[in-house]
Amino acid sequence: MASPALEQLSTNKTYDGQLIKYKFKSAVLGDLIAQFNIFLPANAAQGKVPVLVYLAGLTCTEDNGAQKGGFMRDAAAQGIALLFPDTSPRGAGIEGEDTDWDFGSGAGFYLNATNPKYSKHYKMLTHITEELPQVIEAAGVPIDFKRQSVFGHSMGGHGALTFYLSTLSSKQYRSASAFSPICNPMLAPWGEKAFKGYLAGGIEEARERYDATELIAKTKEPVHILIDYANNFLYQLHPDNFLKAARDAGHDEVQVRVRSHEGYDHSYYFIATFAADHIHFHANFLKA
Amino acid sequence: MASPALEQLSTNKTYDGQLIKYKFKSAVLGDLIAQFNIFLPANAAQGKVPVLVYLAGLTCTEDNGAQKGGFMRDAAAQGIALLFPDTSPRGAGIEGEDTDWDFGSGAGFYLNATNPKYSKHYKMLTHITEELPQVIEAAGVPIDFKRQSVFGHSMGGHGALTFYLSTLSSKQYRSASAFSPICNPMLAPWGEKAFKGYLAGGIEEARERYDATELIAKTKEPVHILIDYANNFLYQLHPDNFLKAARDAGHDEVQVRVRSHEGYDHSYYFIATFAADHIHFHANFLKA
Numbered sequence: 151m152a153s154p155a156l157e158q159l160s161t162n163k164t165y166d167g168q169l170i171k172y173k174f175k176s177a178v179l180g181d182l183i184a185q186f187n188i189f190l191p192a193n194a195a196q197g198k199v200p201v202l203v204y205l206a207g208l209t210c211t212e213d214n215g216a217q218k219g220g221f222m223r224d225a226a227a228q229g230i231a232l233l234f235p236d237t238s239p240r241g242a243g244i245e246g247e248d249t250d251w252d253f254g255s256g257a258g259f260y261l262n263a264t265n266p267k268y269s270k271h272y273k274m275l276t277h278i279t280e281e282l283p284q285v286i287e288a289a290g291v292p293i294d295f296k297r298q299s300v301f302g303h304s305m306g307g308h309g310a311l312t313f314y315l316s317t318l319s320s321k322q323y324r325s326a327s328a329f330s331p332i333c334n335p336m337l338a339p340w341g342e343k344a345f346k347g348y349l350a351g352g353i354e355e356a357r358e359r360y361d362a363t364e365l366i367a368k369t370k371e372p373v374h375i376l377i378d379y380a381n382n383f384l385y386q387l388h389p390d391n392f393l394k395a396a397r398d399a400g401h402d403e404v405q406v407r408v409r410s411h412e413g414y415d416h417s418y419y420f421i422a423t424f425a426a427d428h429i430h431f432h433a434n435f436l437k438a
Numbered sequence: 439m440a441s442p443a444l445e446q447l448s449t450n451k452t453y454d455g456q457l458i459k460y461k462f463k464s465a466v467l468g469d470l471i472a473q474f475n476i477f478l479p480a481n482a483a484q485g486k487v488p489v490l491v492y493l494a495g496l497t498c499t500e501d502n503g504a505q506k507g508g509f510m511r512d513a514a515a516q517g518i519a520l521l522f523p524d525t526s527p528r529g530a531g532i533e534g535e536d537t538d539w540d541f542g543s544g545a546g547f548y549l550n551a552t553n554p555k556y557s558k559h560y561k562m563l564t565h566i567t568e569e570l571p572q573v574i575e576a577a578g579v580p581i582d583f584k585r586q587s588v589f590g591h592s593m594g595g596h597g598a599l600t601f602y603l604s605t606l607s608s609k610q611y612r613s614a615s616a617f618s619p620i621c622n623p624m625l626a627p628w629g630e631k632a633f634k635g636y637l638a639g640g641i642e643e644a645r646e647r648y649d650a651t652e653l654i655a656k657t658k659e660p661v662h663i664l665i666d667y668a669n670n671f672l673y674q675l676h677p678d679n680f681l682k683a684a685r686d687a688g689h690d691e692v693q694v695r696v697r698s699h700e701g702y703d704h705s706y707y708f709i710a711t712f713a714a715d716h717i718h719f720h721a722n723f724l725k726a
Binding site for chain 2: 162163164165166169217218220222223413414415417418419420422423426
């Protein structure tokens with residue numbers, strides 16, 4: 151099957167590299183137009199570079215992390231590309247998808263919907279883990295998806311942890327990190343709403359595949375995970391549940407590092423503060 | 439005269455400091471509500487800190503520099519506060535002020551209007567150079583305005599250079615820097631439009647006070663100026679005119695450093711790339 155053509159929408163030179171916005175017709179998302187941003191460091195001109203995928207939170211698009219995350223400075227210094235996907239399909243035309251800020255547009259929850267109402271379009275899991283690498287490689291963008299890690303914020307932190315933990319056997323991602331992730335979405339209002347809406351099997355369907363705390367509890371292989379969280383929205387995030395499950399499963403503080411930060415909030419001002427730490431954490435594995 | 443009360447609208451912890459948004463009723467702006475952001479580094483808890491004022495460009499508000507500039511990381515490390523004013527009065531109700539993106543709201547041009555249509559409200563020069571320091575000090579915010587420098591982008595770069603050069607004798611600002619500033623606004627469409635609209639004396643009134651190239655040509659004292667510019671909008675910016683006038687007036691490459699950057703554009707992605715350089719440039723003088 152021929153790969154769809156990537157259309158370049160804009161490019162901005164930054165930190166001696168290029169931030170490029172693309173769009174293409176996504177077969178996985180039911181032939182909707184999908185957009186994403188890529189930051190290519192200057193060294194990409196000399197050959198393929200490793201990539202760190204950033205998954206944004208509720209209400210966000212492919213732009214928030216690029217504009218406010220503060221990631222590109224250290225990614226440029228480390229020679230690592232950044233891939234910023236969108237958080238949901240856009241324009242599916244499903245009744246009610248634009249009504250709520252925490253469900254539907256801007257809130258795809260990084261899963262593959264099985265509820266027939268959403269299953270044609272809401273497949274951000276396959277879109278990001280399979281389709282984007284295929285399309286980007288086919289277009290000749292100098293990224294080496296064999297050296298790939300993933301991080302995210304809030305809903306995107308949930309995505310990063312579940313993408314990483316559910317693909318450990320295939321080594322799709324070398325490491326995962328998150329800023330205030332939804333760690334145990336089965337027990338969180340945001341997660342419950344998403345799972346009941348998108349999944350035919352509801353919360354029980356989510357347990358196997360889409361709950362990071364459930365996944366880490368079953369994980370025996372060594373892992374590389376860093377989590378930073380601020381002390382708010384804890385009833386949505388449950389980092390303590392994830393940490394306990396990780397320790398109970400034998401993952402020590404080198405494998406699963408969870409740090410709490412007093413006084414910070416859920417905004418990009420928190421993310422930017424610890425952005426450099428996350429880039430350097432992933433660089434350990436991406437450049438190994 | 440009693441100082442107006444500052445109302446705190448929000449606060450976000452970032453880089454171990456605080457970004458705080460305030461509003462107050464501005465007498466200088468004709469009793470309109472003015473908003474601004476302040477970043478206070480952690481060391482402000484131990485005493486007054488120096489401050490760097492950031493003047494944003496056309497269409498911006500007090501938020502753009504705080505969200506996208508990438509300034510706070512190095513300001514925090516250096517122990518320097520940042521002050522982000524708005525770019526114009528808001529809600530003056532003057533006919534046509536919201537029509538154009540390059541005149542009126544979001545485009546105050548950092549001057550004091552003398553055209554009667556605008557002179558009651560459009561006084562961003564006095565608002566930023568006099569009123570904000572008074573109001574902020576009166577509220578007990580731990581900033582030492584005796585250690586103050588100024589920088590800006592595009593229209594805000596024009597503001598930074600003219601604020602600095604027109605107050606050299608009183609040493610109000612220790613240094614000035616700019617990202618792609620409008621250096622010779624008398625010869626630029628943006629500048630001509632602003633001067634003809636805001637000033638009763640039009641462009642000739644601007645020559646004495648509001649044109650950085652005219653000002654540097656007359657400046658004999660040593661100066662501390664850094665300019666980075668990207669190679670676009672040059673017909674609006676004229677950095678070469680400023681550089682030639684500076685050299686002709688005897689200011690060498692230590693006093694006036696002007697750097698051109700190939701491939702960059704007029705966006706915050708350019709600003710963020712060189713943000714650290716500017717913070718460290720000003721730190722030399724603010725911490726002297």
